[in-house]
Amino acid sequence: MEALFHNLPRALTVTDWNCWAPRLGFAYNLGGNLKTVVLRGGFGITYERLEGNYLFNSSSQFPFTSVTNLLSVNLTNIAAAAGAAVQPNNITNSHGPNLIPPRNLNWSFGIQQQLTPNTVFELNYVGSESNNLVWSQNLNQEPAGTKYANPGVSSNTLRPYLGFQDIMQFVNGAVNNYNGLQAQLLKRMTNGGVARIAYTWSKNLTDESTFGTHPQNAFNLMGEYSQSNDSEPQILVASYVYPLPFWLKGNEWYKKEL
Numbered sequence: 001m002e003a004l005f006h007n008l009p010r011a012l013t014v015t016d017w018n019c020w021a022p023r024l025g026f027a028y029n030l031g032g033n034l035k036t037v038v039l040r041g042g043f044g045i046t047y048e049r050l051e052g053n054y055l056f057n058s059s060s061q062f063p064f065t066s067v068t069n070l071l072s073v074n075l076t077n078i079a080a081a082a083g084a085a086v087q088p089n090n091i092t093n094s095h096g097p098n099l100i101p102p103r104n105l106n107w108s109f110g111i112q113q114q115l116t117p118n119t120v121f122e123l124n125y126v127g128s129e130s131n132n133l134v135w136s137q138n139l140n141q142e143p144a145g146t147k148y149a150n151p152g153v154s155s156n157t158l159r160p161y162l163g164f165q166d167i168m169q170f171v172n173g174a175v176n177n178y179n180g181l182q183a184q185l186l187k188r189m190t191n192g193g194v195a196r197i198a199y200t201w202s203k204n205l206t207d208e209s210t211f212g213t214h215p216q217n218a219f220n221l222m223g224e225y226s227q228s229n230d231s232e233p234q235i236l237v238a239s240y241v242y243p244l245p246f247w248l249k250g251n252e253w254y255k256k257e258l
Contacts, residue, residue, distance in 0.1 A: 013055075016100040021045045041109035048102040054134070054170045057093040088156050088165045096171040105129045110182075122184045126202075133174035135208045138218040140167040173221060174208035176228070192243040197236075204231035 025042035110124030142158045150158055156165060180202030187195045207221050209229040215221050 013050075013095060013097055013099045019047050019101055019103075021047060035114040037112045039109075040112065041107065043105075043107045046104045046106070048104065048130075048133075050099060050101055050134070054093075054095040054099065058095070061089075061091060061093065088163055090165045091167045091169075094167065094169045096169055098172075099134070099170065100132060100172060102133045102172065103131055118188045118190075120186045122182075122186070124182045126178075126180045126182055128176075128178045130176040132172040133176060133208055134170050134172060135174040135213055135215075135221065136168050137171050137221075138166050138214065139169050140164050141218040143219070144217055174206070174213075175225075176204070176206040176208070178202065178204045194241040196239045196241075199237075200235040201233065202231075202235075203233060204228045 021044070023042070023044040027037055027040040030036045030038045106126075106128045108124055108126045110122060113121045115121055140159045140161045142155060142160070146158050147153075147155060156162075159165070161167060180200055182198070182200045182202075184196065184198040189195065204227065205225065206228040207215070207223075207225040213224070215224045217223055
């Protein structure tokens with residue numbers, strides 16, 4: 001068993017020391033009147049922590065465990081038992097030896113304008129780019145068109161690694177891109193209430209909409225690149241906060257002595 005881990009890192013995957021995560025933010029006041037702020041924005045890099053599940057579930061499958069199935073067995077004569085139909089093993093969970101933390105880049109740029117003493121309008125562009133996202137690749141999928149070119153032949157005899165069925169492995173390489181225009185109108189009422197109207201126009205593109213996505217072609221992940229399942233191109237939100245009278249300043253009943 002020790003030979004399986006020869007020359008491999010003790011953590012079973014490499015340690016990436018290049019996860020630097022800077023942050024930058026700026027704001028510029030136009031005219032110095034505190035009514036309009038332009039060129040306000042920021043940029044930052046963050047990382048996603050690799051899950052232990054990529055590794056933990058590997059311990060319960062081949063080659064760490066083996067199972068022998070016997071049919072019609074008699075405990076007094078095990079040698080006479082019929083063997084189960086031989087099927088290649090599935091490896092449902094493994095990880096690439098060079099798995100690294102996925103990286104996320106986030107940026108924003110916008111303006112804020114005071115329309116009246118109690119009304120503020122904001123317009124922002126928000127974007128993000130995620131790369132090296134983890135996805136599940138079937139390393140033992142036969143190339144596209146293989147079954148069509150070999151009618152009547154068992155697919156298990158046409159796989160790249162004979163003696164196995166599916167070999168699922170978590171690897172890096174999936175991407176996600178978000179671009180959105182966000183507008184907001186905020187008005188503070190004289191009684192302390194706040195009215196808000198917000199609108200977002202955006203698009204979210206990815207080649208991995210859900211965790212553990214299995215693409216149709218395990219060797220052409222970009223063929224799945226399209227709008228993500230959770231993308232909402234247009235969102236309109238209207239809200240109002242009403243302060244209850246007994247919570248207003250000057251009528252703080254909860255501070256009064258009984």
